[in-house]
Amino acid sequence: MDPDDVELINEHLEVRVDGVSLDVATTRRHGEGAPIVFLHGFGSTKEDYLDIAHQASFAGHPFLVYDAPGCGETSCADLSRISIPFLVKTARAVLERLGIPRFHLVGHSMGGLTALMLAHQEPDRVLSFVDIEGNVAPEDCFLSRQIVTHASDDAEGFLAEFSERVRRSPSSSSALYAVSVRHKVRAGAVRGIFESMVDLSDHGDLMAKFLALPFPSMFMYGEENSSLSYLKTLAAGGVELAEIPHSGHWPMYSHPVAMWERIAAFHALSRPLNPQI
Incomplete structure (x- = not known):
């Protein structure tokens, strides 16, 4: 079968996390080897990554994307329970439901933090x-x-004003991102997500967790954010840096061609020799 003809599977998975019922909207593709699992950022959806299906560099490679609880087409019975730890448990539940033992991770913003915590907890x-x-x-x-x-x-007022503040930001793709935020995330999920992100960023020793990861890692950032204070620390710790030109916080909107090229080059070097692993 031509790998380009492999059909995408769109389905909803019913799972429970900490006693909360979720109906998780997923898209995936079968193929050889361990799948790439993509976790989207706050105010985004799985569709941020679906262009992987049109990337020749990933032809035939399996992948999984899904909408986080409170986002996109995924429903959550109790929005107030959502936080980064809850999102980590959701990822584990989805992976277990689909029988995925090992995988590559890609995460953006909120999804990057979720992925880091998942990788820290289950590095093997x-x-x-x-x-x-x-x-x-x-x-x-x-x-x-x-x-x-x-x-x-x-909650609704905060999300509306948040969207307007982001829309006025001078950063690349801010307006494009902001115009859809209120359609992609439920207002009741915002506080728990944001408060946990702040708490982990301030007190979670995230840099140490990142540098301790025992597998190939890359940190991607927009050219507009090249002044981030910790980039040299990451590089010194063996993390590959990928600066995306003409981009800010959302390279998948500002410069998707460069984003996919860098991810593909990284994966070409980090995939195991045994395609079944």
Whole structure:
């Protein structure tokens, strides 16, 4: 069978996490070897990554994308329970449900932090990790810390004002991102996600967790964020750096061609020789 003809599987998985019922919207593709598992950022959906199906460099490679609880087409019976630890447990539940023992990880922003915590907890299952501006230090909370700096008891109002603040940001693709945030994430999920992101970034010793990962890792960032204070620390610790030109926090919107090229080059070097692993 031509790998380009492999059909995408769209399905909903019913799982329970900490007693909370979830209906998780997924898209995946079968193929040889361990799949690439993609975790999207806050205010985004699995569709951020679906262009992998059109990338010649990944022809025939299996992958899994899904909407996080409270986002996209995934429903959650109790939005107030959602946090980064909850998202990590969701990832584990989805992987267990689909019978995926080992995998490559790619995560952006919120998804990058979720992926880092998952990789830290289960390093023997992860084959490689691409972190696209996931939180590793307090300075990364330029979005999530607004739950503190612009505190509000009105969840819908906070999300609307958050979207407007991001829309006015001078960073590349901010307006494109902002216009759809309120359609992609439920307001009731925001506080738990943001508060846990801030807490982990401030107190979770994330840099040490990242540098201790025992498999190939890459940190991807937009050219506009090349002043991040910890880039040299990551490089010195053996993490590959990938700067995406003409981009800010959302390279999949600003410069997807360069993003996919760098991910493909990284995977070409980090895939095991045995395709069944």
